[in-house]
Amino acid sequence: MSTSSPAGTVSARDVWATVRRRALPRRSDYAGLRGSWRGDLIAGVTVAIVALPLALGFGVTSGVGAAAGLVTAVVAGIVAAVFGGSALQVSGPTGAMVVVLVPIVHQLGVSAVAAVAVLAGIIIVVAGLAGVGSLVAYIPWPVVEGFTLGIGVIIAFQQIPLALDTTPAEGENAALIAAQTLPRVDWSAAAPAAGIVVGVVALMLVLHRVRRTLPASLIAVVVATLAVEALNLDVRRIGALPSSLPAPSLPDLSELNALLSAAFAVAALAALESLLSAQVADGMADDVPRTNPNRELVGQGLANVASGMFGGLPATGAIARTAVNVRSGARTRVAATVHALVLAVVVLVAAPLVGAIPLSALAGVLLVTAARMIDLATARSILRSTRSDGLVFVLTALATIVLDLVVAVEIGVAVAAVLALRHVARASGVTREEIAREVDHDTEEDLLHEHIAVFRIDGALFFADSRRFLDELVQVADVRVVILRLAGVRVLDASGANALAQLVADLDRRGVAVLVKGLQTRHHQLLASVGVLAELQRRNHLFDDLDAAVAHARTHVRRDRAALSDAP
Template identity: 35%
Template sequence: MNTLFTGIFKKYSLKQLQKDFIAGIVVGVIAIPLAMSFAIASGVKPEYGIYTACIAGILISLFGGSKFQIGGPTGAFVPILLGVVLTYGYQNLLIAGILAGIILCLLGIFKLGSLIKFIPRPVTVGFTSGIAVIIFTGQIANFLGLTDIEKHETFIANMKEIVIHIGTINMYSVITAVICLAILIIMPRVMPRIPAPLVGIIVSSLIAGWLFSGRIPTIGSTFGVIPSTLPKFQIPSVSWDTLQLLIGPAFAIAMLGAIESLLSAVVADGLTNTKHNSNRELIGQGIANIITPLFGGIPATGAIARTAANVKSGATSKVSGVIHGIFVLLTLLLLAPLASRIPLASMAPILMIVAWNMSERAHFKHILKMKSGDSLILVVTFLLTVLTSLTIAVEVGLGLALLLFTKKMSESVTVKKSLPNPLREKREKITQLWNESSSTPTISVYTVEGPLFFGAAQDFHETVASYIKQKPKFLILRMGNVPFIDTTGEAYFRSIIHEFKAQGGKLLIAGLPPHVKETLVHNGLYYTIGGEHFFEHVNEAITYSVERLKQGKFDHVQSLRLS
């Protein structure tokens, strides 16, 4: 346990505490309206978002692998959590959160944090932009003050609800939302150090309470009064059937949480010139998501915007994240009744701005303009995120990326004839023999470049097989630029060996990298070929062949380049 806290208080000074205290308060102020907004957008009561911000925020800071990470509810989770709530209910969301926490801990324990980097950029940009569209459009009803709106899991169904009830627009809600939106747009330009979301909520709520009291829906009138008490500890009732039902949503929550938290940690690294511990970060996220649902909180992850604000506010250690959580908790205990009076129309612009900022518009346009396979991956992932679900979008996006990558790798394998550098002592002899015509070469030399994997192995086999039909006595494969051989490549390679041996030829390997040779030893191909038939350089293999043929009695030298 001590290793989790290594470095928190090492050489920690009073001056650092002062900086962390200020940063924690600033981020806490930012987190409160966001926590309530994300909870409401996720289909649960606003206090559950506050519980998440304070409990998960403290735990992620204490146990995570980044000094500056701020954890809590985030916009990226909104579509998944709303879908779980609508399909399975709030209690099952808590169970899914716990399962996700366990998965995150296992990812960290087995040191799988580095695997997140293998998710292609078009996939992350695609689903992030799709989530942004879902969040933005999900707040249209609150912005316009529409009534009798029923929330659905699918984008199209929600859009139909808005169209059907568009006649119920509440102009008081629109005015309130526009006031908050104006503040959110203007404040960062005029007074960037003051949290615009908090000012927007306070000012628009005061105006609405003064001019439109009782005429627009508020948090209290919609969800009930926010309790000014500590969250209660409760262990959800779990059955085996429930676990089987929720493992899919839990895995989706865990994967998205892992991606967003590690991206947030990378952002913090870039702003502070530090290095986070990916696996410890996943363990910290896992612990937070296991414990937070026991107090009614929803799944949490690292929040990129709040983490950046933490750094820019002068944070020096994990202490700022702990102070942020404590501040949110104290605010809940002291000011909860006031928060109940906030109009829903004041919350809508905040989430719309969050969606706009997280949409990655510049990256989306850049990838789209490339008109490449990445553009296709981006569009497919984006559309599936919006029209189906994040889980399906990521699965299809990753699958499509793998297929396109495999296609590119297989297309990189080409066949070209090339003459190897002749042996110094036989330069003239080999040159003369190269120019001789012969229908049946005695020695064939091939240069193989590129990985022998499932996408290229068949082409490799067909190409080499077509040349060994000329029945050379020695087949020399120059394999210095073969980075790896997978199981499929091994199968086709073994087929070539057997075919060539069946016609009485001998296979020689030149320049094989040590790690690839180890693969051949492991799968038995090394012994099938024969250890004496492996050489450091192609010239050594040619010398071996010439000597075996009795020098000067071979007919022709031919080479092939496969790249």
Template identity: 40%
Template sequence: VITGFTAGIAVSIFSSQIKDVLGLQMGAVPAEFFARWAAYARHIATTQPAAIALALLGLAVIVGLRRWKPNWPGFLIALLACTGLCLAFAMPAETVGSSFGSLPSSLPIFDFPTIPFERTFELLPSAFTIAFLAGVESLLSAVVADGMIGARHRSNGELVAQGLANVGSALFGGLPATGAIARTATNVRAGARSPIAGMLHALFLLLFMLLLAPLMHYVPLAALAAVLLVVAWNMSEYQHFRHTMSAPWGDRLVLLLTFFLTVFFDLTIAIEVGVVVAAFLFMFRMAEAVEVSSGVPLLDEDGNTSSNEADAEQRAQLPKGVEAFQVNGPLFFGAASRLDNLLDQFFSPPMVLILRMRLVPFIDASGVHALKTLTDRSQRRGIVLILSGLQPQPQRVITDMHLDERAGQLHFASNYDEAIELARSIVAQAGPA
């Protein structure tokens, strides 16, 4: 999901910068991918050689410094070089000032908003909705960043900090803001590794606004586009993307689905759909991995012997009329159906069926329901069911759902040896067939 998402953002960033790289004389760049490239094609005749030259210079400076002087701030030096060249030769290229006008050089005036009391309850539903959506978007951005840097964010701290920041912003006339996935991913690819990077980002923006706003007027957009092209290439993770394409079909499906949804639709939709599909794929694989079989070694893992002779000796201990099966894997809703046809495997039903559960780490309500159904079917056929080796979680869920109260139909044993002894006593009480 993360690989497809970041590669999709890289393509989106790349396509959004073509206007400034070529210096196309057009209005706002369309948000949709195909509409964007159609607009580029219509205005291709307005290409400015000066913009292309500045973009190439910026790329050359960034790539060259990264190779020979990797510790130097290549992005900043590229912006300074392109701005100096543009001013020195009066190059006809779009700049920040010519495209966006003068930038503000002071903070908005502090103003405590006054809200009539009678409108408070009217605004509360909208306020909660905005807060919820902002929290979800920010935590989604944090999860994406976690996946990119291998760290783990603190959700409570993120939400509290964002809430306080939005309250403070409102005192200066600001609108509610949230963490942005695209900017977060760009920041990570530029070297960010902790929340301090976001704080410094805000601090530098404040300093630029207060101290350097007049100078920002002269920065050519082609130079900024060159910086973003390098960021897009860094985000693409081309080698990782190509390597993942050799993975199993399910991984390729999640990768390509997330990638194309990011490029052609929306970042948030891509993440949500990608995570959901990946979750279903995981459940499918877990269900496929669950096995219910009889031809497996019957030794308990807590024993110290694992030889074939010991296993054969333990198999020989099975009394006549007793069968043993082992369940391997989590018994959840995706795999519970594996127990449905268990009794149909017998031409002549046994008197006792031992179901070994020592390799079942997890069970949910569907798994318990499958065990209940198996117990009922066993009773109708005159089969006594024994569950052996339950781990703590399955034992707790079975107890909570009162499956352990089905006396006479279902028995429990702590290990396989105990199950064998219990089965032998049940067969002995039943007498010869």
């Protein structure tokens, strides 16, 4: 049975090839493992040590619980490592996702989070199979950095209730919740927790200065837990954790309409953050295959489906953990798998010990994480670059803090697109040119040239340019032929092609012929689609040489003058 299909249709073989390329693991994923397995093993253990307090902290901050954060790191970490498109990506719960989850928990309840993860995962898988992953390359750098800075600020705000052992105020916006929580704090009761936070932050900073490779967050959490036990401090702890992973089950999807909008927001963020994190990893390691962005989306989608079925949180690629993975010597996806397996052992063996960790210690770890996301040097660089980039950066950061992450990226990209279009328009131009003449020209040639207008278009052809042509022509007496020099047109879209077609039609109704010189071959199909190319070809009004176009224009003018002189 043949799987061939007519041109323009998609065959079953094509579909299977796309699925295999964008969804299925392959032997080449582990190329070089014989030489790198030791480094991958060490990197995996190192990342697990770093990831443990982060997974617990993000689980608590989301409102779902520390156990959910740990489950997410284990389940999503393994699935994304096996099916994803990056050799170095480490996945799990992240601060950016927590920012989105807090209002979802507030609106729909804790039980809805797993369902949102499954639905978001399905959406991400479809996006990966459809090839959406390649579009991340078009997100401007100021948008990414503004987004990152905003996330850092929000994570810091989210830690204030935990850092002060105080029940947070009601609401969805982290800044408002923090502002409303502070007046309610019992400072005498909050002093031990605040002291733990200060101690954790100080110890992490000192350890980072002593030796960057030390697992500062884990050491600080262990020291804080021992201090709390030794001093018998009355502070809130993580509490009991399950000693095994829960059995997988499909969450309740009965309230599908209410869940879908949240799922799309989660999917958009998971796709964006994962692809950006993979880009960071690619930039850090030159001897590792580049990320396949569409396969990465499929892997992250499957990871979210699996995490939701095990009762975990939505997951994404984690930039900080991925960076630690690369710096620790990882060269294949085995390192990310080892990281998840080590965390699974923690669940099975050390759950009671983990349950004794004070929440304020996790708040201290996340405050340091948030501070490291706020890169002031990068912010200064962007603000000093151009006004447009600075505006995009500031708007994206403010929108992230005030609104939500997905809307912030949409605003940032939209503003960047408008400003880029404005820049292209300014760099483009329509210039009236004089026709070169011989030194010993005669009066007849002067008379002919008075009826010929030559315009050179550079850069991009926009719809507004057709208005400019007509405005110019209104001021020129008795023009019979317009020559458009289009060799300098680098950007031509459907709007520009339609504008050119309208211009030719408008001038034709006025009795003015339009000749086109230097039209690039790559623009032929677009102009043919709006009908103007065939008309120009039929009239022999396409030229590669300006002298030939001018000579043809003179012929037009002579013919028109002759027709007028012969008229009764």
